[in-house]
Amino acid sequence: MIKTPAFLSALLLVVPVAAADLPASAPAPSQATAFPGAVGWGAKTSGGRGGRIIRVTSLAASGPGTLRAALEARGPRIVVFEVAGVIDLGRSSLEITEPYLTIAGQTAPSPGITIIKGGIDLKTHDVIVRHIRVRTGADGQAKRSGWEADSFSTIGAYNVIVDHCTFTWGVDENMSASGPRFTGNTPDEWRRGASHDITFSYNLAAEGLADSSHPKGEHSKGSLVHDNAANILFYRNVWAHNVERSPLLKGGVHAALVNNLIYDPGKRAVHYNLMALEWAGHAYQDGRLSAVGNVMRGGPSTDEGLPFLMLGGDGDLRYYGRDNIAVDRHGRPLPMFGRYGETRARLIEEKAPPPGGLPVGLDMLAARDVETHVLARAGARPWDRDADDLRVLFFVAEGRGAIIDDEKDVSAYPVVKPVHAPFVEQDWDLASMEPKNGVYPGASGPVQEVLSDRDRAIRR
Template identity: 45%
Template sequence: MIPWHVCTWALLFILTVIRVACGLPAFPGAEGYGSDTPGGRGGRVIAVTHLRDAGPGSLRHALEVETGPRIVVFRVGGTIALTRPIRLREPNSWLTVAGQTAPGDGIQVRNYGLMMSDGAHDIVLRYLRLRPGTADPAKIGGAGIDALTLWGNDGSRVHHVVVDHLSMTWAIDENANHWGWVTDVTYQWSLFAEGATTHHPEGPHSMGLLVGGDARNTVSVHHSVFAHNHNRNPLLRGHRADFRNNLVYNWGTGGSAQFAEGIGRV
């Protein structure tokens, strides 16, 4: 029989290792709420091998169809033209998308954007260009077309997300929309720019980043650029907002950064 003191020390060692591992940043340089997510660390490596919208080897398949911890890398560079948004739900969690692995000029996603909902969590997105654009006439009146959407509710919180070195431009609604019960999210070293001024049912829109819809929101926005958007540069609502070291440039009638009702600490 193993002496009790040996078992005790072994248990303490295991718990210490787990605690340290859980406290590691998603990657070196990740800072802010949710930045301690492991993402897909330790999971399978899945390669994007072509630029088509769907099918094995596509970005959509790696994000929407595959499940469990995984790291998505790119064997190709170029533009992926989507026919509908890519949507991540709870089974698609524990994910790291390493856009910096794409050869050439990297990866651009156009026509539609990425969406996290239905309990998606522990997701790291890095080095992507999300550019919905307005070229498709079918998108006229597209009030909900964002480059990036995080959408949570009471039954399915979206949490522990890191957005790093993303370019989010030319969206019809917001370049990034963070709404409902969405907690522990960081946007860092990213660009929110040139929100589209056409196709929205309310007329010229052009919005940067909207955070709100629930008093429990916690969000960090740092080392990012907001440029050439009419409004929401960003508009922050919720419980706690960490907004620092950002550049807001050439805003329109809506002004610069806005801190609205519900913000408890900034």
């Protein structure tokens, strides 16, 4: 066992978040962040802090001791894992509808928890999700047959942080913030009805399936931020090998992109689109986007000349950009802005972030430091990576890989023998769900590429 790598000890930031009315069963309000290093508009969610410990002991899709049962339980709760391996959802999804929840995937013994043949839909508030892998996949379904699960999506959720997770092989999006567009009568009410105050940090969202079972046809999508979602932060994530939506911000969205790496986008990378067909009868709202210190690097699947940011639809986007890099697969500069509709939509470039456009106190890397930083840290359990995370991240570093139609194009669903180990409460700080000794289950040494027997012999 080794001590926690320095890269897992991010700065502790205190970030203000709007208070919500809390029922009597809610945890007491706290000034603490969700865990050391939590940032952004979702950083101060309590999750299940102070609640009961629920132990996942079964890898079955449902029933006693399962993750599904823990998610369906009521009241503040911290979900820990006394088993590691694969949870096969059999083409269903997990729904989270009960608030005040922490899913602590870091507590699982090695190799951690991987969910396959399904996804997670989060439909509530005050939730922390960390160190879980979701590999949705087509599961042999025919093209355009109707299987269209997201790997992960918030739906009208708020006060949420999703940190150090892996979302791949989505048949719809890989990692999104969604919800109803027009709940209520005013723009403020619309924003309260959509997902808001969400942080996505240090996640890997990769290899969305293109020509697969989605009924619309091509649907390799990274992240969708639905109309009127507000205070959505993407911080130090990796998007790789998605045709588009890395991310797509829909009409009226308020979001920030800071220190993310976008590799091998196909047709679009970052884009904004308020669609008149979807806003009929509603007053258009300006979108707001602050993008600082991001890197977009073209790969084998990327259209020639692809811009970093593209504008479609009819609504205006107020945009603040600083220190962003966009290059093709050979390192040649790409344009920062383009458009895919000859409409009246305007890109309104701001000289400073709009009010509330960036979380307070956010640590920001220079763009030239982003790629090295996030490739070492993004995704589930970076101290204990699985073979597919290693493959994707090493291919990003090497400029390899491509957009795929089916998980079988590059790999297969993992087959892992279940591993059991007790969760010992005394070994963990239950407020942050960090190990007291700084050693995570499965930490064994520097992360290495998966090698063939021949390569391993050569490198001895």
